[in-house]
Amino acid sequence: MHAHPRRVRFESSDAVAPHQFGVLAQLNESPRTPRELADHERVSAPSMTRTVNGLVDRGLVARTDDPTDGRQVIVSLTGEGRQLLKDIRRRRDAWMSVRVSRLSREEQDVLRQAAVILARVASE
Amino acid sequence: MHAHPRRVRFESSDAVAPHQFGVLAQLNESPRTPRELADHERVSAPSMTRTVNGLVDRGLVARTDDPTDGRQVIVSLTGEGRQLLKDIRRRRDAWMSVRVSRLSREEQDVLRQAAVILARVASE
DNA sequence: TATTGTTATACTCTATAACTATA
């Protein structure tokens, strides 16, 4: 509480479970209500309450009251949560980059084209 | 217990969880010990005990004693388990076939090539 | 002693039902 705030992040575990990562990624787009988070992740409201609680306890997200509707709360990323998401993505990208970089240019093109096709199929 | 045995299968739920499907698929290759199943699925031995119990309860697999090593047991598919696995795969293939069949010949080629590349990357 | 498998126990994520507060 008195010195190197970055040490805290680097010393703590960066691990987040898949369902937590999904919430962080959503909140990186914009703040959301628990209802919106639950619908997007296709889990029940109580499950999302639990997930959000865990992220709040870790200081990665924060709850604030909706100023216009007293029933709702707004969940948003903290600076720490945003930084953690960024770190995780950087690490994942690095992991994949190494493997893709070993492929030939033609192979990389095939993967790029396949990604486009699969994205279209998945959205049907 | 007196007539249409197939009715039983068609009336019962075909749903199997992913970790159960993995075990059925392994056993379709050949019978295995719980130890082998656990190692392959990368779960602990007690978890595999539980999974096998569930499959035994549903009549999809059976335990038999190893004749040469009294410590080991052998888990194998029942006829019902083999048939269920076959049905699930047929349904999955049908689902994917419909989507792939809507693609052009070129797009299908791209996916085939990508699958080969990704399989190689994944096995590195 | 080492190995195989199970039982005991606990933690996490999931769900549905019931409850509170607000619209």
Next chain:
DNA sequence: TATAGTTATAGAGTATAACAATA
């Protein structure tokens, strides 16, 4: 009444530790 969120409770998956039986 309907909606948003939480709490209560239970089910299914995971794990580690401890145990029994056998090699």
